[in-house]
Amino acid sequence: MRLAELSTRSGVSVATIKYYLREGLLPQGRQINATTSEYDEEHLRRLRLVRAMIQIGRVPVATVREVLGHVDDDSLGRTIRLGAALWALPQVPEPDEDDEYVRAAHREVGALLDRLGWQHARQLTSISPAYRSLVVALAAFRRLGFDWGAEQLAPYAELMHRTAVLDLDSMEAYPSDAEQVEFAILGAILNEPALQALHRLAQEEESARRYGFE
Template sequence: MRMAELSERSGVPTATIKYYLREGLLRPGRRINATQAAYDEEHLRRLRLVRALIQVGRMPVATAREVLVAVEDESLDHHSRIGAAVWSLPDAFPSTAPGTAPDAAAPGTEAPVPDATVEAAEQQATELLVRLGWGFGSAARGESPAFRTLVGAIAALERSGYPTTVEDLLAYGRCADQLGVVDIDMIERYEPGTRQVEAAVAKTVLYEPVLLSLRRLAQAEESNRRFGEGS
């Protein structure tokens, strides 16, 4: 297909497609002549992934490029490749990063604050993973953006006067364990290799608002059952 058809099928303006090509987010098409190139279904799929990362994931172009580099890293085994691609995604809640000021003006600008609360939160998060039987070594935990976010969230709960316990977190962890099974089951529907890695990235980005929305709807439903008197 020519760029005009790629634009029509994807809903992305041609000027934006050209920008993505210049920035290395999209592979060049097959050259037809000096001024035209042909694109295929792989370009269309990748373009949709790029749009998901930038529009839904709200990530900068440079970060999206880093994620796509991880997606294409065929030097890694399949598990490591999926992990590298997903871990390249930016923190969904940067204001909860551990070791940062709780009242900073904006995410990403917080000054490091040595804090015993963060150390306790890290111990709590580590105990949680051990009790769930999740095999993260200390090095892997330290490198994981998700683990750092978890630690920051636990510390923020403590500072806000709503401390949590490992027992509280275990209920969430067990639900998350089942969600992990559902996620990987869905990823396995796609052909192995780059297609599965792309699916892992896309579904991580696109399903996070689904999970947040369902949790809030479930809270409203349970609140109505307990306190709404049938309203």
């Protein structure tokens, strides 16, 4: 397809597509002559991914470029490729390691991972943004006086593991490694807010069942 058709099918303006091409977010098309290039379904799929990351995920262009670099890096194994792409997305600030609540949170999260038998996650604690996010959240709970630790988190973690199984089952339905990683990126941007919304709806439903609307 030509650039105009790519624009029509994607809903992205020609000017924006040209910008994405200049920034390296979209692969160059096949050159037909000095002024015309041809694009295919992979360009359309990548364009939709870029648009979702920027418009819905509010991911900066430089970060999108970094994430897509990991997606396209065939030298990486699937787990590292997926992890590197997800880790490049915006994350919480680094926890203050001198904070006593942060140190206590590290101990509790470590105890949680040991309790669950998540040894691979245990090995990634020094580099995993998800681990840091959990530490920051748990430290905030404890700073406010709530005794929230491994015992309380374990049932939630088990539910999340079941969710992860569903995520990867869905991801593996796509034929190529690049498509699978792209699906995982979209999942991080779109599915996590949907799961958060479902969690809140479930809380509203259970609250109404228990306490009514008084």
